[in-house]
Amino acid sequence: MATNRARVPPGPDGLPLVGHTLQLSRDVFGFYERLHADYGDVVRYEVNGDEGYIVAHPDLVEQVLVTDDAAFVKGDLLQRTLSSALGEGMLLAEGDDWRGQRTTAQPAFYRERVAAYGETMTAFAGDVAEGWTDGAVVDVRPAMSELTLRILGRTLFGLDIRGRESVVRDTAEALRTRTDPSSLTAFLPDWVPAPSVRAYRRAIEDARDLVDDLIAQRRAEREEATATSADEAVSRFAGGDDLLTMLVAAADAGGMDDATLRDNMLTFLFAGHETSALAVTYALFCLGHHPEAQARVHADLDALDAPPTADDVDDLPHLDRAVREAMRLYPPVYTHFREPVRDVTVGDYLIPEGSVVSLPQWLVHRDERWYDDPLAFAPERWVDWDGPEYAYFPFSGGPRHCIGMRFAELEIRLVLGTLLREWRVESLTDRPLDLDAAANTTPTDPVELRLHAR
Incomplete structure (x- = not known):
């Protein structure tokens, strides 16, 4: 008995019935940081009736996502939170259903296909750069959200999404509220007739x-x-070989039903543009506070004869480091959740079947064991960084890593490079940013930049 008790991860005592729900809802990031500082890399907690475990060591993150991936699923928490919106699309599907959907969609994300999207990414970012004016102040997050939505619509869906942005914007805000632990809506079932739930539905x-x-x-x-x-x-791919056409063709051939087709469209529509928009927003915010780092990015871009293309990104090392550093400091997704399908030993501790496992980039990316001065924006740290592989995992990892990772990495760099080739940005929003820990790590207030023509 003593051995079994010793294998239970440490953690604070919670209140009867509600556990640590109140502490989490008041300050998600602070709650995670305190537990990690007080109890270590594997910590037990309880929120809203769920038994949870924070896993915050790169080697253990790798175990959950890669080595023991078969012992984990996305789990009931994500189903309760997101299935009413995203159904059984690729994000939430399991087993053969997930594998079949991913196989169908994968060709849209092959390296050559993604590279072909680069021209559209640069052209649309160029439209934004051309529309900016010297000395103007912009709230960069909605501007980048509109841009990345337009890029996604054209490249992955073969459509002009303009004129329909308001539906996507309103739904994205509803999803943010629905998944924000500081909001009561996050803990209410879909059938509760509360105004916030009705608005979400x-x-x-x-x-x-x-x-x-x-x-x-x-x-x-x-x-x-x-x-x-x-x-x-x-005949098979009439209309093009974009993702939407591939999914429609698969549905028409019996490879998935129409409900799953719609669920995947919704998944890509919302997950596919907002994370990239946030990554660009945070990179511009950071560079706007660090003119010396921005100058190095400008020097790389000035060496090009034209706005950057997919062929140029490997020749822009300072841009690449700035993006990596911004996504380290401000990961667009603050944690990934998994649920063990059996009791699993993670490190020295037993994680029971059916519990919620949280793998927080927010903690791992800011851990002083892997990064000197971890709260500083220091792109040059990536010149010779040699930390553990899973000390940096903004796109998750293992078999269920983000299918759009290559797309997003190219889009973020080409959008940022195209904008900064024409403009110098000055951040007017104070540091550090105040953030909400919803489905995405979102700023609570406008992120304002003053524009200076170059």
Whole structure:
């Protein structure tokens, strides 16, 4: 008995019934930081009836995501929180359903295909740069959200999303509120008739209607192209070889039902643009506070004859380091959740079946064991950094790493490079940023930049 008790991870005592729910809801980041500082790399806690465990050592993160991946699923917490919006799409699906969906979508994210998207990424970012004016102050987050949504619509869906942004924006805000532990909505079931829950459900229905319209539009385009072509390959992928066409073709061939098609569209629509928008926002914010680092990025960009392309990103080392450092300091997703399907020993501790395992980038990325002066923005640390592989994992890892990682990495660099080639930015928002720990790590207030023409 003593041995078993010794294998239970340490953690603070919680209140009856509610556990540590109140402490978490008041300050998610502070709650995580205090537990990590007081109890170590594996910590037990309880929130809203869920038995939870923070795992915050790179080697143990790798164990959960890679070595013992088969022992973990996304789990009930994410199902309760997100399934009403994203259904059984790729983010939440498990087993053969997940593998089949990922196999269907994977060609849209092959290296050559992603590189071909680069021209659109640069062109659309160029439109934004051209529309800015010297001396103006911009709230950069909504500007980048609109830009990355437009890029995603054109590249992955083959559509012009302009004129439909408000539906996506309203639904993204509803999702943020729904997944923010500081909001009561995050702990309420979908059937509760609270105003915030009703607003969330209305937003989701509007988003579903939008996606259904997009799917119907693509089906009509495919049918029209098929009717005018006898070529089997053209008939199969009529309308293009973008992600939307691949998913529609798979559904029409019986590879997935229409509900799963819609769920995947919703998943890519929301997860696919907001994380990139936040990464660019945080990079601009950081560079706007560090003119010397920004000058090094400008020097790389000035060596190009034109705005950056997919072929140029390997020749922009200071831009790459700035992006990595911003995503280390401000990861667009603050933690990944997993649930063990059996009792699992993680490090020296037993994690029981059915519990919630939190793998917080927020802690690991800011750990002084892996990073000198971890709260400082220091892009040059990446010149010779030799820390553990999973001391940096903004896109998760293992078999279920973000399918859009290559797309996002290229998009972030090309958007940032295109903007900074024309503009110098000055951050007007104080440091550090105040953030919400929702589905994404989002700023609570505007992130303002003053623009200076170069």
